[in-house]
Amino acid sequence: MATRCELFYALVLLSIFRGGKISLSLSLSLSLCTPTPIPSLPPSLFLPLSLSLLSFSLSLSLSPSPPLPPPLGAEEKREHGGTGQSQPCTTANIKVTQRTTAEWAHGNPVYEVEVSNGCICSQSMVLLRCRGFDTTLSVDPSVFRQLRPSEAGGVHGLCVVNGFQPIFQGSPVKFRYARGSPIGLTADSSEVNCS
Structure with a gap:
C-alpha cells in the first residue's frame, strides 16, 4: 500500500510587554501521512492515519526593560508634601x-x-x-x-x-x-x- 505524506510547519511567535520584555517562539514540523487507496483492495484494509513529529523547538527570552520615568510632576509631589521645594508651602x-x-x-x-x-x-x-x-x-x-x-x-x-x-x-x-x-x-x- 502506498502512503501520501504532507509536511506541516508551524511557527508561533508570542511577545508580551508588561514591565519587562518577554518573547516566546515555538516552531513545529509535523509529517501527516495517510494511506493512498489502491483500487483492488477493500477500504477496510487501509491503515489509520499516522502523525509524526519531525522537529520541535522552543525559545524563550526575557529581557528587563528600563524603568519607566515617573509621571510628569511626580518628583515634585514626593518632596515635602507636594511642593517640590526644600520647605513646605x-x-x-x-x-x-x-x-x-x-x-x-x-x-x-x-x-x-x-x-x-x-x-x-x-x-x-x-x-x-x-x-x-x-x-x-x-x-x-x-x-x-x-x-x-x-x-x-x-x-x-x-x-x-x-x-x-x-x-x-x-x-x-x-x-x-x-x-x-x-x-x-x-x-x-x-x-x-x-x-
Missing part, C-alpha cells in the same frame, strides 16, 4: 512688592502693588496686613479690599487679595493705589492648596 511664600509709578491721582503719587505666590501650590484666602490703608484712586474690590473687623474675626487692618480666590505661581495679582506715601503691606495668612 506657607504664607511666607506670598511676596508683596510695591513700586512708585510716574503717575499722580488727585495730588498723590500712584503705587503699583504685586502680590505673588512663590509656591508650586496655589494659595487662597490670602490676607495682607494693611492697617491705615486709604487711597484716592479707586481699587477694584474683587482684587483688593479692606475687611471690616466683623469679616476678619474682630481683627483690624486686614485686607483680602483676589476676593479669597487662589493665587497661582507665575500669575501675580496686581493693583494700584494713590496716597501721600506708600503703606506697608505684608502677608498675614493664606490657605495652601496642594493636592
Whole structure:
C-alpha cells in the first residue's frame, strides 16, 4: 500500500510587554501521512492515519526593560508634601512688592502693588496686613479690599487679595493705589492648596 505524506510547519511567535520584555517562539514540523487507496483492495484494509513529529523547538527570552520615568510632576509631589521645594508651602511664600509709578491721582503719587505666590501650590484666602490703608484712586474690590473687623474675626487692618480666590505661581495679582506715601503691606495668612 502506498502512503501520501504532507509536511506541516508551524511557527508561533508570542511577545508580551508588561514591565519587562518577554518573547516566546515555538516552531513545529509535523509529517501527516495517510494511506493512498489502491483500487483492488477493500477500504477496510487501509491503515489509520499516522502523525509524526519531525522537529520541535522552543525559545524563550526575557529581557528587563528600563524603568519607566515617573509621571510628569511626580518628583515634585514626593518632596515635602507636594511642593517640590526644600520647605513646605506657607504664607511666607506670598511676596508683596510695591513700586512708585510716574503717575499722580488727585495730588498723590500712584503705587503699583504685586502680590505673588512663590509656591508650586496655589494659595487662597490670602490676607495682607494693611492697617491705615486709604487711597484716592479707586481699587477694584474683587482684587483688593479692606475687611471690616466683623469679616476678619474682630481683627483690624486686614485686607483680602483676589476676593479669597487662589493665587497661582507665575500669575501675580496686581493693583494700584494713590496716597501721600506708600503703606506697608505684608502677608498675614493664606490657605495652601496642594493636592
